[in-house]
Amino acid sequence: MAEPGGANGSLQRRPRELAKEQYPEGCYDEWYKGERGFAVTAFTTVAYGLAALLLDDGLDARDHDLLTRTLRRAAQWLSRRDDTVKINHQIAAAAALAAVWRLTGEERWHRAAKRKLEVSLAHQSEEGWFSELGAVDLGYASVALDYLMIYWRLTGDDRAASAASRLIEFLAPHLHPDLTAAAEAGICRNAYVGQIGFLLHGSHPLAQAVVGRMATLADSAKRIRPYLDDDLRLCRWGILPVLAALLAGPPDLAETPTAFARCYTPGWTVHKNAGLAAYHRDDLHLYAPFAGGAVARIYRGECLILEDLGLHIRDGDKTFAMRDYDSDRPLRVTGSGVSTSISFGEAQYLFPSFLQRLLLRAGSMTPSSSRFTRSLIDRYRIRRRTAANQSVASVAGASQRFTLERQIEIDGETVRITDVLRDRENALSPEMIFPELSVCGVAASLLRTTFAKASMLRVTKTIHIGEPEPQLEVELGHG
DSSP states (O other): OOOTTSHHHHHHHHHHHHHHHSOTTSOBOSSSTTOOBHHHHHHHHHHHHHHHHHHGGGSOHHHHHHHHHHHHHHHHHHHTOOOOSBHHHHHHHHHHHHHHHHHHOOHHHHHHHHHHHHHHHTTBOTTSOBOBTTBOOHHHHHHHHHHHHHHHHHHOOHHHHHHHHHHHHHHGGGSOTTSOOOGGGSTTOOOOOOSHHHHHTTTSHHHHHHHHHHTTOTTOHHHHHHHHSOHHHHHHHTTHHHHIIIIIOSOOTTSOGGGGGGGSOSEEEEETTTTEEEEEETTEEEEEOGGGSSOEEEEETTEEEEEEEEEEEEETTEEEEOOOOOTTSOOEEETTEEEEEEEEEEOOOOOOOHHHHHHHHHTTSSHHHHHHHHHHHHHHHHHHTOOSSSOOOOOOOEEEEEEEEEEEEEETTEEEEEEEEEETTSOBOGGGEEEEEEETTEEEOOOOOOOOSBSEEEEEEEEETTSSSOOEEEEEEEO
């Protein structure tokens, strides 16, 4: 390796810095001091374990010994606990223990890794996704796919590959043509779509199709953003593109980019438990992630021609939103389309007060109190259906004053979205209503109209997708 002042010298210092950051029992902090976090310990251990395996004898013997001791302590800590609140953490822990097994040759870590995987597989739903905070998240489903296949790469355990196949079959219909995903479709608002999981599962036809498409999107800013939007996620996943290149090698480009169409089953695909629906026909792709609110996106080929994120309401100093996450929201198949019902919630966000931060610090002074404190936090996150530390989505409970019925219908080359907004206080006026709507990237608005003290507003948006430049027609009715 190079002298200590060079790039490789900085690599030599990393095991020493890692050991300093580690608690004596083997874990690390991430979100707050005293956290002793499962996720950070799992992701850090798998990253350093794989780095040590890939460096092999390129790491100084003393640093190799120090890193091995540090990873053993982390493996011991991970092997004694599970994280079934967010299953992607559990899968990452299985991969971490597998990496330590490969590094040390000690069979106890292999047994612990297999047990972690078994716990993870018990939480895979019939639809193919893994539970995250008691619900689904497309981005973390992609993270789970990556670490399932890393685990498979380390162990050869085909149970992981089989679970990954089911996960890919769930994900594929909900991937946009530009290989992005709807952040609203998940409880953590995570739009990440990975690489290494698809690359390592190259025998699966849908994975092959995604890889072929991926090769044409290497400079896609939209695909890079999920890494950069959140420093926590960047720290956890920044290594994954590097691992994709080192472990999976160059992609097999025998598949043409047009083969990506095989990911899409013609017609409607509805995952009711996940609260997601998608429609595909030739180059028409419509996505309705109703779990995240009244959201609809329509693509013609690779072009996003309509993005309808619903609306929000301002009444005095209060704002009522409809893009909170609720996978229990009804998702009904209605002939040529789908529909849902949504209750608005007053927009509120989690900003811990000084006293709350002080209590958090006091409750994290010892390992046992830290574990109890984290269980309370997770209980809150599940009950309020929010990641809390990883999104600024509203944590408001539903208010029954404002409700919305949304129906999406497809008739040949015409897509019609009908919204019926109701106010139980019979006080709707145009000044209260703010749509979030764009056509081919240009913001659109509703027609100007005059009414007061209405109990209902019907908005019908029609777009003719066969036109070279699709135009949006809007009709309003109130009562």
